Amino acid sequence: MPVITIRGQLGSLVPEIGQTIAQKLNIDYVDREIIANVAERLRQPRYAIENKEMPPTTLRGRIAEAMSHASVIESAYAGIYLPAWEVPLNDSEFLAGLKHVIEEMARGGAIVIRGRGSRFILKDNPDTFHMLIVAPLEIRVKRVMAKLRLNEMAAREEIIRSDDGRREFIKRYFREEMMNPLHYDLILNTRRLSVEDAAAIAVDAIERMEEARGELPPKRPS
Secondary structure (H helix, E strand, C coil): CCEEEEEECCCCCHHHHHHHHHHHHCCEEECHHHHHHHHHHHCCCHHHHHHHHCCCCCHHHHHHHHHHHCCHHHHHHHHHHCCHHHCCCCHHHHHHHHHHHHHHHHHCCCEEEECCCHHHHCCCCCCEEEEEEECCHHHHHHHHHHHHCCCHHHHHHHHHHHHHHHHHHHHHHHCCCCCCHHHCCEEEECCCCCHHHHHHHHHHHHHHHHHHCCCCCCCCCC
16 A cells, blocks of 8 residues: 555645545544654744745745844854754755655555645655645635635635645745646546545545556456
8 A cells, every 4th residue: 555645725625535545544644743743853843844834925924034044144153052942944954854754654654644745755755646636716715714714805815825835835845836737646626526535536546556556456346
């Protein structure tokens, strides 16, 4: 059974589908745990890791980030006197920590990993299956309104913030386009698919891939 990476747009049912796939295959699903593990490895607070995952995309955010970099030179000297969690976390440290955690999880065997650049970190791992989940904007807005109890305008703003941040994250750390379909083995549009149906399609595709590789006996015709 391969390592499965799954990512997608806010409101496309990514976490629900990922969790259901893991349940059907009787393997683990990881998401927020990655943040905790990276934070622990780098001796940083979780918010520092979360901030790295959502790079600033607005002019104000870029200005704030640029200003924060002014303290990095000082911290290079002051850091030996500061607790580790107070030393600013640079991009290379964050990426090294993230790669270590994702690669260690993949080495542990079959698992479903949501996002965090796992598709690109594990791109050279042949025993992986990469998924992208999408949905039309209007449907995503309705789902986000219901799940987060937001009005329509706030839901749209949250979706824009999420989409921009995730796209920038992949560009910044992996120099790739997140929505390039060639990066994925399976792309599902949940416009008319339930969580259960989407997960069933994914599991079937994963098992067929394993059969083609000779790692599972072929299914008997029903």
